[in-house]
Amino acid sequence: MKESGRLKKLLVMGCLSERYSGELKKEIPEVDGFFGVMDYDSVLKEIGFNLKHDLLGERLLTTPKHFAYLKISEGCSNPCSFCAIPLMRGIHKSKTIEEISKEANSLVASGVKEIILVGQDTTYYGIDIYGKRKLAQLLQQLCRIYGLEWIRLMYAFPSLFPEDVLEVIASESKICKYIDIPTQHISDDVLKSMRRGISKRKTFELIETIKKKIPNITLRTSIIVGYPNETEDAFRELINYIREIEFDRLGVFTYSSENGTPAYDLGDPIPSNVKEERRNLIMELQREISLLKNEKLENRIFKTLVDEKINSHFVGRTEKDAPEVDNEVIIQGTDEIEVGEFYNVKINDSSEYDLYGEIVK
Numbered sequence: 001m002k003e004s005g006r007l008k009k010l011l012v013m014g015c016l017s018e019r020y021s022g023e024l025k026k027e028i029p030e031v032d033g034f035f036g037v038m039d040y041d042s043v044l045k046e047i048g049f050n051l052k053h054d055l056l057g058e059r060l061l062t063t064p065k066h067f068a069y070l071k072i073s074e075g076c077s078n079p080c081s082f083c084a085i086p087l088m089r090g091i092h093k094s095k096t097i098e099e100i101s102k103e104a105n106s107l108v109a110s111g112v113k114e115i116i117l118v119g120q121d122t123t124y125y126g127i128d129i130y131g132k133r134k135l136a137q138l139l140q141q142l143c144r145i146y147g148l149e150w151i152r153l154m155y156a157f158p159s160l161f162p163e164d165v166l167e168v169i170a171s172e173s174k175i176c177k178y179i180d181i182p183t184q185h186i187s188d189d190v191l192k193s194m195r196r197g198i199s200k201r202k203t204f205e206l207i208e209t210i211k212k213k214i215p216n217i218t219l220r221t222s223i224i225v226g227y228p229n230e231t232e233d234a235f236r237e238l239i240n241y242i243r244e245i246e247f248d249r250l251g252v253f254t255y256s257s258e259n260g261t262p263a264y265d266l267g268d269p270i271p272s273n274v275k276e277e278r279r280n281l282i283m284e285l286q287r288e289i290s291l292l293k294n295e296k297l298e299n300r301i302f303k304t305l306v307d308e309k310i311n312s313h314f315v316g317r318t319e320k321d322a323p324e325v326d327n328e329v330i331i332q333g334t335d336e337i338e339v340g341e342f343y344n345v346k347i348n349d350s351s352e353y354d355l356y357g358e359i360v361k
């Protein structure tokens, strides 16, 4: 595109660019500039503009206009042994409650109805700027925004989980009864080597507390298989944990050894076919769990946000599902639906990862 004159400059921005800009410059000379995650100022200068600080927080949404991700912090101060994010994004830096509220208000004014709170570790929110965890207060503040209907919490690190957050989730109707809590593993040996700051017992206790305080909660987790010290026994423990807890949603990843992380020195002794096999076993188990859970939703009515129209049907989500990673509700039999609006949908049928329903008054 540059050669044909259709593109003036190609600029790259993000984690990889921040960490490996030297190497990338040599490898991809066609790129005119590599920038780090927060280099807004330099990117703008490169194309002849200056950063207008009063416009920070204004966004051009790349999601459909009715939902948006809202980053409440950048970076991470946790020491997880396998993770390169702190090397690329630095220590945890929270935005202030005022900054986040301003951004949320402006998103809602532009038509956003669901805000999905993200950050590398959302439960750490506030420690760096307020001296204590303030996620509960932030959630309460966001609940006051008129026109905002759903607030969803992602990436809630399990160690030292602030329990006041559970009370706010339970009591505020705008907050989806949904928590994404990446537990990564359950074997004490693996958790210790991963430096997750939590044990098997504490993990079980936390999940029990969450289920007790918010009985209708949808729990999502993510898991890593094939970590260097994951023995056959440790993997069996992991399988039993998933069978016992029955997470509603679960993502599983095979371990990847990242240069510069503490776990890099442990090598990568588990062959990739074993990692794949372990991942497949977990996915198979989760498929069974998910199917049983979805069947229990049949004949019930759920408030559903319609995300898009595909051919002759509409696709939506209940509060139990985050966009892109979770289940969808396929709505058939009507054209009188608007994308971006909420409807009551009666679930008539289900499969492992989808629900099928119709609008009811």
Ligand code: SF4
Binding pocket: 076, 077, 078, 079, 080, 083, 084, 085, 086, 120, 121, 157
């Ligand atoms: S895995 Fe998550 S919590 Fe742990 S260091 Fe990486 S970003 Fe932080």
